[in-house]
Amino acid sequence: MGERASSGLERSEAVRTAETAEYEGVGVGTAAVAGPVARMGQAPPEPPDVPAAGDPAEECAKALAALAAVAADLRARGTAAGGATADVLEAQAMIAEDPELADGVRSRTDAGKTAARAVHETFAVFHETFAALGDYMAGRVADLDDIAARAVAVASGVPVPGPPCREEPYVLLAADLAPADTALLDRRLVLALVTAEGGPTSHTAILARAMGIPAVVGAAGVLALTDGTPVLVDAAAGTVVAHPSTEAMEAAIARCCADAAAAALTGPGRTSDGTPVKLLANIGGPEDVPAALVSGAEGVGLFRTEFLYLDTDEPPTFDAQVKIYKEVFDAFGEDTRVVVRTLDAGADKPLPFVRLGEEPNPALGVRGLRAFRAFGGRNEAILRTQLLAIREAAGTSAPEVWVMAPMVDEVTEAEWFCELAAACGLDVAGGRVGIMVETPASALTAGAILAGRTGFASIGTNDLTQYTMAADRVLGAVGALQDPWHPAVLQLIGAAGSAGAAAGKPLGVCGEAAADPLLACVLVGLGVRSLSMAPSAIAEVRAALAARSLEDCTAMAARAAGSATAWDARKAALRS
Incomplete structure (x- = not known):
């Protein structure tokens, strides 16, 4: 990380001729890098509407x-x-x-x-x-x-738009980046990604995090920078500084070197004063397990089971499900946890065999657990088969297998799911059946939900942010609003955290927010005690927690949740 941070330093010093300018966006990662800007190749102009000369x-x-x-x-x-x-x-x-x-x-x-x-x-x-x-x-x-x-x-017959051809390291600048452009970037040359558009859940942010390239997305005004402009990209601060001072670069680089040393830590997640915080992995199936194990994950905090149900006209059989679930469970040992999310159907994941009818606004329609309770329970058998398969697969496996239902809004839904899970032989009494908190309703009534049979709750920050901000999580035009740092979102997480503490039941986070090292500390300060993320993010999150006490995290959370905007919340959290 130290080498990446220092690349381009000499060039930046040599060409600094203009005033320093700072652009603010959403940071991805914690690294800070310095280097010259290289702009993305532009799309071709609109072809003229003239008659074809050829046949x-x-x-x-x-x-x-x-x-x-x-x-x-x-x-x-x-x-x-x-x-x-x-x-x-x-x-x-x-x-x-x-x-x-x-x-x-x-x-x-x-x-x-x-x-x-x-x-x-x-x-x-x-x-x-x-x-x-x-x-x-x-x-x-x-x-x-x-x-x-x-x-x-x-x-x-003109060049296809895409990354520039460079032989020396550079900071790639674009309005936004398509997945095809991001996929084959040369990590030896691309020091960082900077975009004027996008948000924390945009393709650019997700792929940059997966590739380990620091990025700042949604930095308004940054397209004013020209090729060759020296910049300091600080992903932790979410800033892009043009013509930075030597002092600013050295301070950022020193911080990155310290972070790199801390990232070498191994073992269970915990704060500097010893407060345990389980660091878990998000997976979609057996193919994702090796990366989780290599990262040192303490288990799985979100096992998305949708992949079994996609691209088929019929639901998977009981035996097919048992085989896949057992393959995942058996990969983990004792003292680990695997949290399975039951089928999250509906909205952007329609399935032909889960009949939901026509919906003018599927994101606010019959999705998640609702899909199996609605219409007189006509789809309930699909969920029942899944729960029975999970129980069968968990029978002889070493890790604790927990199960949670998506899109739960109130006590009656949570109790219905616990009743069904108990009927299928799952350990409700032992606290291994829970719910996802994905709406303001479930966050604000988490106390009542957790006072019942529900054993735990896990916050899906992507959907919680979507519903809190009334901003579609996959619509680029409102991407700037899809920011889990927004104080309204943090306050809702805090309400759920207080409810979990009062009920003595664990609260986790399994959304993209958990992969942000700084935000992870804030989440712990809000009462979260497990964080589930892409395996590639675990090392940095472990290091960030190890550098701060629970008291530090709590103070950061209070400052962030009391801010006016998402950007102010980030700045407040960084303030010592």
């Missing part, structure tokens, strides 16, 4: 070849990157191959449009359609625009 069939073939080339390139990038990135890019490649796109291109080239213009106009129609659908599809508009820009560039 319509030739123009059509050129346009379709461009779409095929883009799909192939996206798949190749995904194969090279692997993991979650491969899934994202596969989804983009499938869009490029959509038959409706091909039909739109044919009709327009038949009408005399050029290949590039036909591609542009066809994607424009898709853009409007996606934007009008709301929720998940509206959140994919940025991905659609990226595919369109690539296809238009290929059809026009």
Whole structure:
């Protein structure tokens, strides 16, 4: 980390000629790096609407070849990157191959449009359609625009937009970054990512965290910087400083070196005064377990079971579920915990066999636990089979297996889930059946919920922030509001934390917020006693906690929750 922080220092000193300017955004990671700016290549201009000089069939073939080339390139990038990135890019490649796109291109080239213009106009129609659908599809508009820009560039015979070609380390600057651009960045050259748009749950933020590249996203005004401008990117502070002073750079670099030494710590998570804080991993299936084990995770805080149910017209069988669950459980030993989230259906995860009916606003509709209680319980058998499979798989496994239901809002829902879990043989009396706190309602009534049979609660900060701020978590236009640092969100977490302490029942966090080392300390100060995150974030979170006492965390939390804005909350938490 020390080497990464110092790269570009000499160059920055040599070209400092302008006044220092500071831009504020959302930081990803804790590193600070210095280096020259290199801007992302721009999308091609809109093709002129002029009649094609060539034969319509030739123009059509050129346009379709461009779409095929883009799909192939996206798949190749995904194969090279692997993991979650491969899934994202596969989804983009499938869009490029959509038959409706091909039909739109044919009709327009038949009408005399050029290949590039036909591609542009066809994607424009898709853009409007996606934007009008709301929720998940509206959140994919940025991905659609990226595919369109690539296809238009290929059809026009101009360079495809993307990262610059550089032989020396640089800070990549862009309005936003598409997954395809982020996937194959050369980590030896890209010191940091800086974007003017996006938020803490944007693709850029998620992929930067997974790749271990420090980033500042949503830094308004930063596009005023020109190529070669020396900058100091401080992910921990969420700032980008142009023409920084030598003193500022040295202070940031010194802090990073100290953080790097602290990150070498191993063992269970705890504060400097010994308060235990379990550090757990978020996983989607057996393929994610090795990374969790290597990171030193004390178990799993969020086992997303949706992957078993996707891309199929029928729910997985009891035996198929037992096999997968047992494979995950058996990978962990005694004194560890695996928390399984039951199927989170609905909203942006529709399933053909979970019949929910038509909904004008799925994010506020029948999703999570509601999907199995609504409509007279017609979907309840799916959840019952899952609970029985979890019980069977947990029977001879070493770790403690806990189960929690998503999207629970009130006592009656929590009690219904506990009753069903008990009927399926799960350990309700032992406190191993709980709920997710994802709405203001469940945060504010957590005291009543935890006073009953519910054994624990885990806060999903992504959804809690979405519902608190009335800002769709996948809609880029409101990405700046999707910030778990907002004092309203912190106050709700604090209310749940107080309820957990009063009931003597554990409270955890399993959203993206847990991966932010500074925010992790604030969460502990609000009463959270377990943090579940991407395995790659565990070392930095462990180090951040080890550097602060519980009293420090509590003071940080009070300052942050009492602030006016998310940005003020970050600044307040940093203040000693």
